[in-house]
Amino acid sequence: MAKRTSTRRRRTRAGPVRRGAAWVLRWAARGVVVVATLLLIWISVYTVLDPPTTPYIRSEAARLGGVDRQWADLEDIAPVMARAAVAAEDANFCLHWGFDMGAIRTALEDGATRGASTISQQVVKNAFLWQGRSWLRKALEALMTPVMELVWSKRRIIEVYLNVAEFDEGVFGVRAAALHYYGVAAADLTPVQAARLAAVLPNPKDRSASQPSAQLRQRAAGIADGAATIAADGRASCFES
Structure with missing residues (x-):
């Protein structure tokens, strides 16, 4: 009799625990759905609305007391600039869906000493994340990148990339970089200038496109x-058509 009573008590205690766990799981699932929906809306809005700022730009503006940022539509940027950026950072940009699996395999074979981040991944990180x-x-980057690739065109991805990337501190x-380094409009960049701007990425604070080191000149020539x-x-057709 005592044993039966003890079993009933354990069941009585287990009931509320299971119900509480189920309640937590339900609300956690709802929270995931809400977050995913908001992220999808945010990504979709940026198909037509130019990002007014980014988390990193805000933090740099606070640290420096202001930044130089000017937007340029892709039509107002020399086509060679987009090609140079793709050649420098993601030569297979037109061939992948957000992740370059070949580059990832190479990075793993090299002991992760090489980067494998695509332009799409960099746009997600720079435009949406920290x-x-x-x-x-x-x-979050891994989840958002394929979604962005589905919603945005490749032209939109490279356009946003060129407008949120940092080219000097x-x-x-x-557009701001072309004026800053060369005193020209983004539409008037020469192949050499475009290659040097692309060469400062992704470490612009330690590189200069107007006073390039021998190493940067060599990298720019390759770009x-x-x-x-x-x-x-x-391999440039997806953003030039």
């Missing part, structure tokens, strides 16, 4: 060749 290497940020976007190559073999 800097740093936290697992949460990487998880506090200098954001290729210029790569830009010509992807124009010839069709």
Whole structure:
């Protein structure tokens, strides 16, 4: 009799615990759905609305007391600039859906000493998320990148990339960078200038496009060749059509 009573008590206690766990799981699932919906709306809005700022631009503006940022539509940027950026950062940009699996495999084979981040991933990080290497940020980036690839065109991705990238300390976007380094409009950038701007990425604070080191000149020359190559073999077609 005592044993039966003890069993009933355990069941009585277990009931509320199970109900509480189920309640937590239900609300956690609802929370995930709400967050996913808000992220989808945010990504979709930026198909037509130019990002007014980004978390990193805001933080740099607070740190520096202001930044130089000017937007330029892709039609107002020299085509060679987009090709140079793709050649420098993601030569297979037109061929992947957000992740370059070949580059990822190569990075793993090299012991992760090489970067494998695509332009699409960089746009998600720069336009929506924060800097740093936290697992949460990487998880959000991995979830948002294919969604952005589905919603945005490749032209839109490269356009936003060129407008949120930092080209010197506090200098954001290729329009501001062209004026800052060369005193020209983004539409008037030469192949050499475009290659040097692309060469300062992704570490613009330690590199200069107007006073390039020998190493940067060499990198820019390789980028210029790569830009010509992807124009010839069709790997620029997705953002030039």
